[in-house]
Amino acid sequence: MLKVQDIEVSYGEFLALRGINFTVEEGELVTIIGANGAGKSTILRAVMGLVRCRKGNVFFQGGDITFSPSYQRARLGISLVPEGRKIFPDLTVAENLLMGAYTQRDKKALPSYMEEAFTLFPVLKERRNQVGKTLSGGEQQMLAIARSLMSQPRMILMDEVSLGLMPIYVEETFKVIENLHRRGVTILLVEQNARKALGAANRGYVLETGEIVLSDSSQRLALNPQVQKAYLGGT
Amino acid sequence: MLWQQLANGIAIGSVYALISLGLTMVYGILRILHVAHAGIYALGAYVGLFSFKLVGNFWISLMVGMAGAAIAGYLVERFLYTPLLHLPRIAPLIVSIGLFTALEEAFRIVAGPHTLTYNARIGLGDLSIGSFRLTETQILILFITIIILIFLWAFLTKTRTGLAMRACAQDPETTSSFGVNVSAIIAINFIIGSAMAGAAGVLIGVYDNQVWPTMGSIPAYKALAIVVLGGLGNIPGTVLASIVVGLAETFFIGVLAIPFPRDAVAFVAMILVLMFKPYGLLGKA
Numbered sequence: 001m002l003k004v005q006d007i008e009v010s011y012g013e014f015l016a017l018r019g020i021n022f023t024v025e026e027g028e029l030v031t032i033i034g035a036n037g038a039g040k041s042t043i044l045r046a047v048m049g050l051v052r053c054r055k056g057n058v059f060f061q062g063g064d065i066t067f068s069p070s071y072q073r074a075r076l077g078i079s080l081v082p083e084g085r086k087i088f089p090d091l092t093v094a095e096n097l098l099m100g101a102y103t104q105r106d107k108k109a110l111p112s113y114m115e116e117a118f119t120l121f122p123v124l125k126e127r128r129n130q131v132g133k134t135l136s137g138g139e140q141q142m143l144a145i146a147r148s149l150m151s152q153p154r155m156i157l158m159d160e161v162s163l164g165l166m167p168i169y170v171e172e173t174f175k176v177i178e179n180l181h182r183r184g185v186t187i188l189l190v191e192q193n194a195r196k197a198l199g200a201a202n203r204g205y206v207l208e209t210g211e212i213v214l215s216d217s218s219q220r221l222a223l224n225p226q227v228q229k230a231y232l233g234g235t
Numbered sequence: 236m237l238w239q240q241l242a243n244g245i246a247i248g249s250v251y252a253l254i255s256l257g258l259t260m261v262y263g264i265l266r267i268l269h270v271a272h273a274g275i276y277a278l279g280a281y282v283g284l285f286s287f288k289l290v291g292n293f294w295i296s297l298m299v300g301m302a303g304a305a306i307a308g309y310l311v312e313r314f315l316y317t318p319l320l321h322l323p324r325i326a327p328l329i330v331s332i333g334l335f336t337a338l339e340e341a342f343r344i345v346a347g348p349h350t351l352t353y354n355a356r357i358g359l360g361d362l363s364i365g366s367f368r369l370t371e372t373q374i375l376i377l378f379i380t381i382i383i384l385i386f387l388w389a390f391l392t393k394t395r396t397g398l399a400m401r402a403c404a405q406d407p408e409t410t411s412s413f414g415v416n417v418s419a420i421i422a423i424n425f426i427i428g429s430a431m432a433g434a435a436g437v438l439i440g441v442y443d444n445q446v447w448p449t450m451g452s453i454p455a456y457k458a459l460a461i462v463v464l465g466g467l468g469n470i471p472g473t474v475l476a477s478i479v480v481g482l483a484e485t486f487f488i489g490v491l492a493i494p495f496p497r498d499a500v501a502f503v504a505m506i507l508v509l510m511f512k513p514y515g516l517l518g519k520a
Contacts (some may be wrong), residue, residue: 007280043507048411048412049412050408050411058382069411070408070411070412070415071411071412071413071415071416071417074412074414075414075415079412079413080412082409082412086406086481088402088406089403089405090400090401091398091405095398095401095402098395098398099398099399099402099410099413099415100413101396102399102413102414102415103413103414113243118259141374142391147413151413152416231393
């Protein structure tokens with residue numbers, strides 16, 4: 001479904017990604033794990049079209065989207081849950097959700113999508129008329145996920161969704177991710193919490209300073225001594 | 236007397252609102268101080284006046300003035316600001332000041348240096364109750380401003396594009412990742428803001444019965460003061476600040492008879508706000 005071929009991204013002089021290759025098949029949950037600053041977020045931003053690739057190509061459902069602006073990628077069915085949640089601070093919860101559904105032309109379906117979001121995260125229903133910045137961190141994270149789902153994405157990119165959350169919310173969030181996966185949504189998950197991510201994913205890639213150094217099924221990655229040592233806190 | 240001054244103050248304040256809203260909307264979305272906005276305002280007055288001379292109908296001249304200003308605003312955005320957005324914001328500011336001066340000269344060359352009259356009437360007549368008097372033009376100003384503000388409010392809160400515009404002012408990148416063509420939103424933002432400035436130009440032209448090349452120079456800095464007063468980018472704040480400045484001008488000069496230059500009132504208000512409430516009248520830290 002998604003094929004990233006040999007991409008290179010730089011911020012000024014700094015080469016953030018080099019020669020990145022990976023694929024995500026339809027219905028898969030794939031994770032990219034790696035340390036802080038390894039370039040995980042940059043990969044997602046490159047797939048979403050928020051940073052320009054200096055080299056290489058990005059294919060989505062067979063089409064080359066390397067030069068498509070991000071709004072067109074959104075219209076193809078890619079949706080990003082950005083790092084830091086990026087809730088619209090002065091829009092209400094309901095308006096934030098409507099922004100998520102911007103690509104949906106069918107206005108009549110919006111109330112049912114909204115209800116779905118509220119079923120998934122009942123707290124959002126209570127807060128529907130509050131502006132985004134008044135929500136707690138955990139609530140904002142739920143809103144960020146719900147907002148992405150409002151677009152009925154074919155593929156969802158999740159950037160550090162567990163970062164800064166209380167452990168109880170981390171559990172909740174991963175439950176939601178696994179549920180989405182079961183429902184057939186294709187997910188690319190970038191995480192520092194490698195244990196959780198590998199527990200949920202089908203396959204994984206390990207990113208080190210802008211390069212993919214390992215790729216395997218998540219079970220095998222979780223057993224790999226190198227991965228255990230570097231990312232799972234093992235000895 | 237008091238009611239009279241109140242009505243005068245609100246009328247002039249509503250025109251300030253029409254000019255300042257475009258400025259605050261542009262700042263909200265692009266973080267550019269759009270000084271040339273006052274040139275667009277004067278352009279609206281000229282285009283309105285010329286079409287009035289051709290067809291002799293106020294409403295048509297208002298529409299044409301707004302359309303002319305909207306087109307000019309769009310061209311400024313597309314061909315002057317957008318190519319400069321990757322530069323520090325001082326670059327579009329310099330361009331904006333240059334364009335403003337150039338527009339004033341262009342008006343002088345095309346329409347002559349003298350003051351033209353814009354003697355449009357719709358045949359409504361003035362409204363008098365005792366000593367209280369609303370001129371036809373004041374009624375027009377209030378009526379047109381209220382209609383435009385209702386449309387703006389409905390557009391921003393009830394439509395999908397309006398929602399995207401508010402989202403864009405908060406976070407353009409995230410907005411684009413949800414399928415919004417941000418550059419189209421910016422263009423719409425300029426078109427709406429410039430059309431409002433064009434309406435203000437026509438209304439002031441008719442109100443003062445004067446259109447002249449540098450009619451934008453005082454509104455240029457007064458609108459800036461009002462926008463700061465309202466909290467940069469804050470739309471309700473800007474409307475409130477406009478009315479406050481309109482009333483303050485009328486009351487200081489008309490009621491208290493304080494010998495104080497009228498056009499300085501906005502700046503005194505701005506200085507006070509910056510000292511005590513630096514995020515503007517309705518702003519929050």
